[in-house]
Amino acid sequence: MGMEIGGGDQKAVPERKQASYQSLDDRFVIKYERYKGQQYSQIYFMRLQCMRSIIHALIPKWKPHVPVCSVLDLEQGKECIVTGTIFKHMKLKPKILDEYSKERSVVPLVKPHNFVHLDDNLIMEDESGRVKLAGSVLVPSTFVTGIVMAVHGKETTDGSFLVQDVLIPDLPPQIQCPVLSEDKYVIFMSGLAVEQSSFNPLQFQLLIDHITGHLGDYKEQTMASKIVRLVIAGNSVEVPKGLLTNQVVGPKEQSKVFDPFKELDISLTQLAASVPVDIMPGANDPANFSLPQQPLNRCLFPGASLYNTFTSCTNPHMFDLGGVRFLGTSGQNVDDLDKYSFAEDRLEFLERTLRWRHVAPTAPNTLGCYPFTDRDPFLIEQCPHVYFCGNQDKYQSQIIEGAEGQRVRLICIPRFCDSGTAVMLNIRNLECHAICLSTDMGIER
Known part of the structure; x- marks a missing residue:
């Protein structure tokens, strides 16, 4: 993260904090050779x-x-x-x-x-x-x-x-949340939509500079050093519509298809050089349409893939970070519930899926999914501590509790291209807030 010079004295930038990480995405990995119609x-x-x-x-x-x-x-x-x-x-x-x-x-x-x-x-x-x-x-x-x-x-x-x-089944059993002695943060973002008309490269670069510690004074850098992971929840690129309708794609069209990935890879390389990054596929990304979506091919990110801190994940995505259980999607499950039922807001849809113990209850009826024969991978067997969904209209968050002492932080992550907003979660106490970036200058919390 470099050095900061102030008042003639050299001041070392604080080291990046770390947290143990374990991916639990195996349940969402499709073994294609097992498909027999x-x-x-x-x-x-x-x-x-x-x-x-x-x-x-x-x-x-x-x-x-x-x-x-x-x-x-x-x-x-x-x-x-x-x-x-x-x-x-x-x-x-x-x-x-x-x-x-x-x-x-x-x-x-x-x-x-x-x-x-x-x-x-x-x-x-x-x-x-x-x-x-x-x-x-x-x-x-x-x-x-x-x-x-x-x-x-x-x-x-x-x-x-x-x-x-x-x-209804209600909230499943939950492992005890660990007691952490220091603040450690996870950044969530979704809907980057690189190359879309509403995408603001400067806004994204401001967030990158904040996360990597290249923005702000020593106090801001100390805060940034406590960020232990970045999770990008789907729809990272926006391929121009109409380009992929024909079977044969010409050289000019190929360039337009790959340009968004080149730009995204440059940004992800900056991030992966400083902090662990998880990237999930979304509805608009070049991944399989049906849930669970398989990880984006690493060849799309030749720069970021050189770092072992860069992880291409499934959607849904489940992992443990510092002993805290996370589960989330890129938003398709909540978007589909919004078509076929009513709720006060998107957080209520999130809560319902938890209490029904199923990430995507409308799959395969109205939401595409792979025809598993031996299991239903979307069943929620262990209650997460953090349950998130990406690509929503606005940032929302709340904590819900279960009859057996379960405590879950629900998060709706807004589309970054529309809102310029990321979400910051403290895994020590599950406190959560939005980070709103303005190209005028500065960070609003």
């Missing part, structure tokens, strides 16, 4: 099997005297508990035939942002069958297809199940 029924089956065992362990405390039965064993008027996967029947949900008719139609069809309708209804399904859920206890706009939960109620004369109460 399998369908998605198996991932739903594995999800139901795993989640049902968790829920059944909670039922004795919830409703100890109510019998548990399958959909097939329901009897009219008999109170019982049924556990299964929710399917949400939605009137406005897009269909492939609608896409076809839109192409053939002279009048363009308006595509709504959200597909929730008052006539939506929920259906519960297990291996034996399915039954429509009724009653005012369940609000369809809160739930999505793919959640596993238990419902208490009884079958009515019309064959539906009148729900009296609901049990």
Whole structure:
């Protein structure tokens, strides 16, 4: 980080703090050789099997005297508990035939942002069958297809199940948060969108100079030295639309495709020379579309890849840093929930996925995912201490708590190209704040 000279005396810049790091992304790595054209029924089956065992362990405390039965064993008027996967029947949900008719139609069809309708209804399904859920206890706009939960109620004369109460898995068990004696910080950013019209290179360079300790006085450099990791949560480049529609890409088009990566690599090389960097793929990055997205190829970053501090990660991304468990995505899971359900804000969507114990409950129904046959990698088995999602409209953060003392910091990371904002988290106490960079000068906290 160099030296600072002030008042004629040479003053050594503080050394970069370090924190132990362990990647837990193995669960999200796809073994492509195992793909044999399998369908998605198996991932739903594995999800139901795993989640049902968790829920059944909670039922004795919830409703100890109510019998548990399958959909097939329901009897009219008999109170019982049924556990299964929710399917949400939605009137406005897009269909492939609608896409076809839109192409053939002279009048363009308006595509709504959200597909929730008052006539939506929920259906519960297990291996034996399915039954429509009724009653005012369940609000369809809160739930999505793919959640596993238990419902208490009884079958009515019309064959539906009148729900009296609901049990969701809630927050999973959490490892104890370590006691740290000193401040150590993680920087989160997302949506760099290098080469997009709204991308401000000077703004990004200011952040780089702040992180690497080349900006500010000795006090600012001391603060920067406590940054132990940078996590970039997706959508780092913006390839001009229309270039990759043809099979053959000419030399001029190739240059336009690779220019954003060259510029990004220069910046990442500066960062990796000073601080460990994790980069996750996003919806707009050159990675597989379906979740879990595999790490961006290191050949895209010839400069940064020379450093062992540079890590190309999966999306979702899970890791331990200084004993603190992190879990996060580049935002596709929350964006999809926003299309098929309602919430007060994006933090509520984050909290719901944690309490449902599933990172991406709408996958594979409306969110693309790989057809795993032996497991569902999106199940949340251990509660993270920090749960984040990238590429959101604005910065939001809060701490939620569970019944067994779990404590989780939720973070919505704003798109940097739009906001010029990164997020700074202290792993010692999980305190969090935004860093707003202005090209006028200086850093606002």
